[in-house]
Amino acid sequence: MTMTVPDAIERGRTLTVPALRAVVDRLHPRLRHVVAYHRGWVDAAGEPLTGGGGKLVRPALALLSAEAAGAPAEVGLPAAVAVELVHDFSLLHDDLMDGDTERRHRATAWTVFGADGAILAGDALLGLAVQILLEVPGEPARRAALSLSAGVQELVRGQAEDLMFERRSDVTVADTLHMEDGKTGALLACSASLGAMLAGADDELVNALAEYGSRLGTAFQLIDDLLGIWGDPSVTGKPVLSDLRSRKKSVPVVVALEAGGAAADELRAFLTTTGEASEAELAHIAELIERAGGRDWTTAEADRQLKACENVLRSQSMPERAEAELLALARFVTERDR
Amino acid sequence: MTMTVPDAIERGRTLTVPALRAVVDRLHPRLRHVVAYHRGWVDAAGEPLTGGGGKLVRPALALLSAEAAGAPAEVGLPAAVAVELVHDFSLLHDDLMDGDTERRHRATAWTVFGADGAILAGDALLGLAVQILLEVPGEPARRAALSLSAGVQELVRGQAEDLMFERRSDVTVADTLHMEDGKTGALLACSASLGAMLAGADDELVNALAEYGSRLGTAFQLIDDLLGIWGDPSVTGKPVLSDLRSRKKSVPVVVALEAGGAAADELRAFLTTTGEASEAELAHIAELIERAGGRDWTTAEADRQLKACENVLRSQSMPERAEAELLALARFVTERDR
Numbered sequence: 283m284t285m286t287v288p289d290a291i292e293r294g295r296t297l298t299v300p301a302l303r304a305v306v307d308r309l310h311p312r313l314r315h316v317v318a319y320h321r322g323w324v325d326a327a328g329e330p331l332t333g334g335g336g337k338l339v340r341p342a343l344a345l346l347s348a349e350a351a352g353a354p355a356e357v358g359l360p361a362a363v364a365v366e367l368v369h370d371f372s373l374l375h376d377d378l379m380d381g382d383t384e385r386r387h388r389a390t391a392w393t394v395f396g397a398d399g400a401i402l403a404g405d406a407l408l409g410l411a412v413q414i415l416l417e418v419p420g421e422p423a424r425r426a427a428l429s430l431s432a433g434v435q436e437l438v439r440g441q442a443e444d445l446m447f448e449r450r451s452d453v454t455v456a457d458t459l460h461m462e463d464g465k466t467g468a469l470l471a472c473s474a475s476l477g478a479m480l481a482g483a484d485d486e487l488v489n490a491l492a493e494y495g496s497r498l499g500t501a502f503q504l505i506d507d508l509l510g511i512w513g514d515p516s517v518t519g520k521p522v523l524s525d526l527r528s529r530k531k532s533v534p535v536v537v538a539l540e541a542g543g544a545a546a547d548e549l550r551a552f553l554t555t556t557g558e559a560s561e562a563e564l565a566h567i568a569e570l571i572e573r574a575g576g577r578d579w580t581t582a583e584a585d586r587q588l589k590a591c592e593n594v595l596r597s598q599s600m601p602e603r604a605e606a607e608l609l610a611l612a613r614f615v616t617e618r619d620r
Numbered sequence: 621m622t623m624t625v626p627d628a629i630e631r632g633r634t635l636t637v638p639a640l641r642a643v644v645d646r647l648h649p650r651l652r653h654v655v656a657y658h659r660g661w662v663d664a665a666g667e668p669l670t671g672g673g674g675k676l677v678r679p680a681l682a683l684l685s686a687e688a689a690g691a692p693a694e695v696g697l698p699a700a701v702a703v704e705l706v707h708d709f710s711l712l713h714d715d716l717m718d719g720d721t722e723r724r725h726r727a728t729a730w731t732v733f734g735a736d737g738a739i740l741a742g743d744a745l746l747g748l749a750v751q752i753l754l755e756v757p758g759e760p761a762r763r764a765a766l767s768l769s770a771g772v773q774e775l776v777r778g779q780a781e782d783l784m785f786e787r788r789s790d791v792t793v794a795d796t797l798h799m800e801d802g803k804t805g806a807l808l809a810c811s812a813s814l815g816a817m818l819a820g821a822d823d824e825l826v827n828a829l830a831e832y833g834s835r836l837g838t839a840f841q842l843i844d845d846l847l848g849i850w851g852d853p854s855v856t857g858k859p860v861l862s863d864l865r866s867r868k869k870s871v872p873v874v875v876a877l878e879a880g881g882a883a884a885d886e887l888r889a890f891l892t893t894t895g896e897a898s899e900a901e902l903a904h905i906a907e908l909i910e911r912a913g914g915r916d917w918t919t920a921e922a923d924r925q926l927k928a929c930e931n932v933l934r935s936q937s938m939p940e941r942a943e944a945e946l947l948a949l950a951r952f953v954t955e956r957d958r
Contacts, residue, residue, distance in 0.1 A: 308773075309773075310776075310777045310780050310781070312780050312784060313776070313777075313780055371743075375739055375740075375743060378735075378739070379735070379736040379739060379740070397716075397717070397735070398717040398783055401713055401716070401717060401739060402713075402717070402776055402779060402780050402783075404743075405709075405713060405742075405743075405746065405772070405776050406772075406773060406776045406777075408743065408746055408747065409746070409769050409772035409773050409776065410769070410773065412750050412765065412769045413766060413769035413770060413773070416762055416765055416766040416769060417766065419762075420759075420762075421758075421759070421762075423762055424754055424757075424758075424759075424761055424762040424765075427750065427754055427762070427765060428751060428754040428755065431747050431748070431750045431751035431754060432751060434743070434744075434747035435646075435647075435744060435747050435748065435751070438648075438651070438740055438743050438744045438747065439648045439651075439744075441740060442648050442650050442651055442740050443648070445736055445740075446650060
């Protein structure tokens with residue numbers, strides 16, 4: 283199914299893009315070019331591009347988070363900018379570490395500006411993210427920046443585990459979910475709660491919003507794992523069965539491994555192979571995973587997380603519009619063709 | 621000449637090392653190993669080493685900074701830990717970007733743990749540094765973390781310029797000093813002022829201490845540039861004429877280039893050569909730089925910065941012992957055989 287883009291995304295972009303551009307302008311020209319290229323604002327030669335910049339889901343969450351606490355969206359703007367900068371920091375570094383040469387059909391920054399360009403631009407954005415939050419006077423900003431720093435630790439932990447898991451054969455479903463919680467959940471938890479923090483909300487609301495974000499992150503990631511195997515290439519923009527091609531130990535795969543038996547043995551043997559697998563072989567492996575319950579379990583778990591994410595929102599009293607928009611955003615982020 | 625290690629360094633180590641270990645223990649085991657190895661606490665296999673850990677000049681400054689504001693050294697401890705973590709972050713990333721395979725006679729972290737180990741450990745330390753400061757309740761912590769984040773921007777700018785200058789032939793003395801101010805001065809300015817900030821000192825004292833740190837950083841870097849050409853290998857631990865071997869455009873070199881004339885032309889031609897130069901050729905180039913005034917100018921400028929650094933301290937009223945120790949520390953850091 284196709285969904286219309288929620289209002290919160292459109293409003294979020296209108297507020298966030300100019301603020302984001304102003305902040306990136308503070309960087310040294312060399313690093314500014316790397317970041318503007320990475321964001322799709324300019325090409326490798328520095329010429330402006332139209333479009334680009336992504337959906338800005340995290341900033342939209344940060345702005346709604348302020349509104350959920352009864353404040354104007356603008357109060358969440360420093361948080362919106364900060365979480366997007368942290369997201370860019372992690373993409374710049376992860377693409378380099380993972381050796382990925384393409385992102386959204388464009389050459390990744392490190393392939394254009396070298397490893398040092400990507401490392402330094404990422405470092406600068408991480409510093410800048412904290413700086414933007416701390417430029418807001420008062421105690422809420424300290425609290426928000428502290429929370430963001432803790433989120434960064436989780437993000438880095440998740441990436442470290444992801445790289446380690448590639449070399450391990452004994453990874454459990456619990457390990458994988460914990461790793462994905464770091465890689466995806468932590469920053470979404472920050473996105474959904476920092477705006478409320480800046481608005482001076484109490485701990486109960488802040489924690490509820492963080493849980494909403496964290497569970498939304500898990501749901502999103504589980505769906506991403508489903509699409510990585512059973513997604514339609516015309517929708518995902520990735521080759522069919524792409525996660526199997528790269529032998530990625532995503533959640534459906536690990537669920538099938540944990541199920542044990544002959545299917546698990548065959549799957550385990552496949553994961554140790556290297557080189558190009560045939561379409562027929564990949565389709566057979568996908569079939570194995572499905573029969574072992576990998577697809578159903580992952581789908582059910584994504585639904586359970588999304589449900590929990592809605593329940594935690596409904597447990598709080600907040601302005602009706604903010605609640606409705608947070609729910610709509612959760613559905614938008616997770617309703618991809620699966 | 622040889623100097624005895626100032627009291628402030630010894631006291632600083634006693635306070636800082638346990639705090640630093642406790643903070644590094646918070647990291648994911650994989651990243652903890654990278655950091656502990658980098659700091660010389662363990663070997664590549666994770667076995668504990670004795671000694672190691674460096675002089676901890678930056679933490680010593682941070683503790684003295686709190687004392688300069690009339691507070692106990694302990695008030696500066698979060699700042700001491702934070703600046704050392706930022707220093708480690710920058711070394712982990714810079715060694716990788718510069719392709720340096722050795723630091724203090726040990727293999728650099730990226731050669732042992734891979735590029736991803738060094739990148740992630742650096743990222744984690746940068747996040748952790750800010751986190752440690754922000755865990756101190758209250759407004760002074762926000763101010764200190766904001767100042768540290770701004771310092772990180774300068775650090776990254778300095779490294780970006782350093783990498784760019786390697787490929788440029790039109791770098792001026794002013795460019796080089798500005799680059800070195802980012803690479804070395806910014807973090808020393810933070811080290812010397814964050815302790816006072818945490819102690820709630822007024823802007824005048826904080827700014828004076830930051831200036832002291834910044835000028836100390838410049839003096840230190842200029843002396844490092846002198847030692848890179850004329851230093852005694854038995855003292856520096858680097859090969860004789862090492863900066864000329866690597867064609868580094870350090871301050872004495874750029875001063876000689878700016879002087880113009882035949883010597884500058886010959887020097888410029890040398891800098892474009894690659895491969896191993898003979899001892900005789902290197903000695904001749906060092907001689908050219910000296911005759912063009914590169915050595916004298918750099919020595920005079922280092923002395924001028926050190927003098928200014930003493931004057932700015934004396935302009936402030938602060939506890940006598942703190943002032944005396946800050947002066948002693950400045951002399952210790954800059955009095956290397958030159």
